[in-house]
Amino acid sequence: MSSSLFNLFFNNNQYINCNKVNIIKETIQNEFTNQNQKLNMYPLIEINESNDSYIINVELPGIPIDQIKISINNNFILTIRIYKNNEKVSNGNNNIIFSDRKFGIFERNINFQKVKEKINFSTLSSNLENGILTLKIKKKKSSPI
Numbered sequence: 318m319s320s321s322l323f324n325l326f327f328n329n330n331q332y333i334n335c336n337k338v339n340i341i342k343e344t345i346q347n348e349f350t351n352q353n354q355k356l357n358m359y360p361l362i363e364i365n366e367s368n369d370s371y372i373i374n375v376e377l378p379g380i381p382i383d384q385i386k387i388s389i390n391n392n393f394i395l396t397i398r399i400y401k402n403n404e405k406v407s408n409g410n411n412n413i414i415f416s417d418r419k420f421g422i423f424e425r426n427i428n429f430q431k432v433k434e435k436i437n438f439s440t441l442s443s444n445l446e447n448g449i450l451t452l453k454i455k456k457k458k459s460s461p462i
């Protein structure tokens with residue numbers, strides 16, 4: 318935050334008047350707007366490997382299943398795309414003065430090129446429960462030698 322915001326709070330022995338509150342509100346909004354524009358947002362993932370499959374857990378709290386798209390391209394890249402609509406929440410006569418929530422299209426790409434010979438993409442299954450999307454891709458059965 319800027320030093321002027323610090324000075325408004327700590328270097329003034331008088332009560333903060335309404336004009337200064339508006340300046341503070343605008344400063345906070347501008348700081349966070351600038352930070353959010355610089356961030357590259359995507360869902361957080363965890364990839365696990367078991368003996369027979371790869372399991373991908375994706376954090377998607379509050380995202381309904383109809384706003385999630387999963388695809389695999391010819392280069393063996395799995396894409397998870399989320400569409401999060403801008404839903405403004407207000408309490409009666411209160412107006413939102415700051416929001417740290419993100420809206421838009423977020424996506425994550427996972428490259429399976431190195432293990433493409435081991436994976437059977439037609440077995441991809443998914444489950445969304447408690448804000449965690451679980452994708453499971455079974456490995457091809459290896460033939461005995």
